Amino acid sequence: MSFGSRAAAAMQAYGPACIGIDPHANLLEQWGLGDDVDGLERFAATCVEAFAGRVAFVKPQSAFFERFGARGVAVLERTVADLRHTGTLVVLDVKRGDIDSTARAYADAYLDEDAPMAVDAITVSPFLGFGSLTPFFEVAELNDAGVFVLALTSNADGHEVQHARRGDTTVAGDVLARLRALNGDARPMGPFGAVVGATIGDADWDLDINGPLLVPGFGAQGGTVADIRRLFGSVLDHVIPSTSRQVLAAGPDVAALRASAASVNAELVGS
Numbered sequence: 001m002s003f004g005s006r007a008a009a010a011m012q013a014y015g016p017a018c019i020g021i022d023p024h025a026n027l028l029e030q031w032g033l034g035d036d037v038d039g040l041e042r043f044a045a046t047c048v049e050a051f052a053g054r055v056a057f058v059k060p061q062s063a064f065f066e067r068f069g070a071r072g073v074a075v076l077e078r079t080v081a082d083l084r085h086t087g088t089l090v091v092l093d094v095k096r097g098d099i100d101s102t103a104r105a106y107a108d109a110y111l112d113e114d115a116p117m118a119v120d121a122i123t124v125s126p127f128l129g130f131g132s133l134t135p136f137f138e139v140a141e142l143n144d145a146g147v148f149v150l151a152l153t154s155n156a157d158g159h160e161v162q163h164a165r166r167g168d169t170t171v172a173g174d175v176l177a178r179l180r181a182l183n184g185d186a187r188p189m190g191p192f193g194a195v196v197g198a199t200i201g202d203a204d205w206d207l208d209i210n211g212p213l214l215v216p217g218f219g220a221q222g223g224t225v226a227d228i229r230r231l232f233g234s235v236l237d238h239v240i241p242s243t244s245r246q247v248l249a250a251g252p253d254v255a256a257l258r259a260s261a262a263s264v265n266a267e268l269v270g271s
């Protein structure tokens with residue numbers, strides 16, 4: 001089944017929220033864990049226990065695992081496998097992008113179902129040109145995986161590049177239009193998504209890409225359900241709001257983490 005179909009079915013079954021696994025040093029401390037590989041392992045295992053099979057998407061942030069070198073990456077690999085084993089869709093936030101031949105190696109590393117770190121979808125950066133992302137789209141399609149392209153990021157500096165004019169459009173507008181073309185008329189939606197922050201402010205963008213919209217910036221960065229409703233109105237059913245620290249702050253108690261994730265979904269569905 002295509003990633004678009006799997007994502008739509010998971011949202012229907014569990015609600016739209018994506019819960020991020022971001023083991024910040026201060027969260028490890030709050031959870032009574034060391035800022036070391038053992039702490040990381042305990043943190044990730046607790047997140048798996050809390051969220052696997054209970055939410056549609058989990059988004060591990062690779063940077064917080066890479067911080068601990070090869071042993072941290074090994075923890076990430078086990079975390080991804082444990083989550084996927086339960087059917088929870090894993091969106092790995094790695095923001096990759098490179099020249100064609102290297103992009104293919106990155107795509108093989110994450111999107112080839114036989115790779116040790118195979119995930120359901122990854123985030124990529126279009127900064128080397130949208131065409132440089134072709135290997136990611138090709139490998140994803142072959143493996144029923146997804147790709148989320150940074151379009152309008154949640155950080156305040158993103159607009160410097162993303163709002164830059166490009167002919168009669170903008171850099172972000174062009175990324176969104178190209179994703180729309182790639183997704184064609186796939187039903188229920190195509191596998192190629194955009195990252196659009198809940199914090200972008202204005203609602204003047206055509207976000208109808210017939211693909212999933214991964215929406216970080218919701219929660220700890222200040223984005224609210226009202227922002228999501230205002231920004232995504234007609235394409236709300238394709239929106240995957242993603243939140244990490246807001247939910248993780250409820251840990252390390254597994255029941256409290258589950259309750260926090262459930263209340264995010266309830267709030268979103270109520271919108």
Ligand SMILES: O=c1ccn([C@@H]2O[C@H](COP(=O)(O)O)[C@@H](O)[C@H]2O)c(=O)[nH]1
Pocket residue numbers: 020022061093152153154155195196197216217218219220221242243244245246
């Ligand atoms: O535009 C973007 C793209 C990615 N992120 C990532 O999402 C999470 C946000 O964490 P919170 O704790 O919910 O703020 C983090 O991993 C970022 O690297 C983003 O924030 N904005």
